Amino acid sequence: MKAIINANVYDYSSYSEDSYIKFEDKITEVGSMKGFNGADEITDVGGALVIPGLVNCHTHLYSAFARGMTIPFHPENFMDILQQLWWRLDSALTGEAIYGSALSSGIEYIKNGVTTIIDHHASKNSHGSLALIKKGVCDDLGMRGVFCFETSDRFDVDEAIAENLSFLGYKDGKSAGMFGMHASMTLSDDTMKKISSAGAKFPVHVHVAESIDDQKDCYKKYSKSIVKRFSDYGILNENSILAHCLYISPMESMLIAKNNCFAALNPSSNLNNAVGIADWNTLSALKSNCVLGNDGLGFNMAKEYQTFLFLMRYRTGSPVGFGNDELKKMIENSYTLASKLLGIKLGKISCGYEADMLVLPYFPFTPLNHGNVFSHISNGIFDSFRPTAVVVAGEFLMKNNRLRADEAQINRNSVIIAQKVWDSL
Numbered sequence: 001m002k003a004i005i006n007a008n009v010y011d012y013s014s015y016s017e018d019s020y021i022k023f024e025d026k027i028t029e030v031g032s033m034k035g036f037n038g039a040d041e042i043t044d045v046g047g048a049l050v051i052p053g054l055v056n057c058h059t060h061l062y063s064a065f066a067r068g069m070t071i072p073f074h075p076e077n078f079m080d081i082l083q084q085l086w087w088r089l090d091s092a093l094t095g096e097a098i099y100g101s102a103l104s105s106g107i108e109y110i111k112n113g114v115t116t117i118i119d120h121h122a123s124k125n126s127h128g129s130l131a132l133i134k135k136g137v138c139d140d141l142g143m144r145g146v147f148c149f150e151t152s153d154r155f156d157v158d159e160a161i162a163e164n165l166s167f168l169g170y171k172d173g174k175s176a177g178m179f180g181m182h183a184s185m186t187l188s189d190d191t192m193k194k195i196s197s198a199g200a201k202f203p204v205h206v207h208v209a210e211s212i213d214d215q216k217d218c219y220k221k222y223s224k225s226i227v228k229r230f231s232d233y234g235i236l237n238e239n240s241i242l243a244h245c246l247y248i249s250p251m252e253s254m255l256i257a258k259n260n261c262f263a264a265l266n267p268s269s270n271l272n273n274a275v276g277i278a279d280w281n282t283l284s285a286l287k288s289n290c291v292l293g294n295d296g297l298g299f300n301m302a303k304e305y306q307t308f309l310f311l312m313r314y315r316t317g318s319p320v321g322f323g324n325d326e327l328k329k330m331i332e333n334s335y336t337l338a339s340k341l342l343g344i345k346l347g348k349i350s351c352g353y354e355a356d357m358l359v360l361p362y363f364p365f366t367p368l369n370h371g372n373v374f375s376h377i378s379n380g381i382f383d384s385f386r387p388t389a390v391v392v393a394g395e396f397l398m399k400n401n402r403l404r405a406d407e408a409q410i411n412r413n414s415v416i417i418a419q420k421v422w423d424s425l
């Protein structure tokens, strides 16, 4: 039995000071230090804050190898960004590049307190790619992950479907599969029919209206909206992730909620690609079905939470148009979604939940209490998010700022692999 002691514990619903947490792979006991009666392995955090590990609900681990890459890049629209950058990179990914980028990305996520990753993968060879990512993220680093391959008309559709289906067999609490699709604009009706018959009962993970071009393409070719098109194919299964949703209508928003699917919003990536800003007036109807991801842009989810908070205030035209309560709800939704996909209980520091936790030294200079603790999180902790310890399934992946994994060795190897990928472009 392990224990974290002298902790201030916050899990978005309760806050307690001078506490201890006992755990193995799951949390077994939480209480006041006055009642602490010892454990086999004790970690004294000296009054630091302990919160649940963060979840990234939409990312692309392979995009790590774009850092520092220089290729001709003169996009005039979103399709140009895909064709000139991302589709060139993913087409060059070998097995060692898929595995190497997963490892190096995972290390960055651990340092940023992200313990569960929902990844959306693409590479030239689909076969076995998801098992390679799982090996890096879950088996080697000890994190949790949900993985899928983006089926699209760019790839061999049958092979992409087969890769998704083969990985949907995995579900061990640490990892699980979804059915991956790129976006409406790269999925013909023939492909959609195949997906509909092959993956009908699984949650899908797909980009939706990341740019206005995707929605325009759908109306032009199929005379209906993207979400309606997917709904008509019967693939909006429970716990599906529709990433971005920048240009959806209130009717599409209702369809997402009605089918218990989730919209995963990625504010920084949208700004970086200059594709637009999510419309909170439409999305607020999805109260329990909105989550946040980062679309593979960096690794700092705390920054993403803050960016979204500020951006929605701008978008609604009001400094109170999007509040801390809404942000807190979105973070809680991310635990609900990840818990359902993995078949476990995440997001609370409470008996029976998975022992996925972060230690954050935080010594406030204004009063902190149960009533204002999330305000300290959103304005203080997220502003300078530096966990010193990260625990997943009861194992310390980082302790006293030292990673369990050999970061220097892994990244030295990644540099060699990334250079090979760049040389092959």
Ligand SMILES: [Zn+2]
Residues within 6 Å of the ligand: 058, 059, 060, 120, 207, 243, 295
């Ligand atoms: Zn994406």
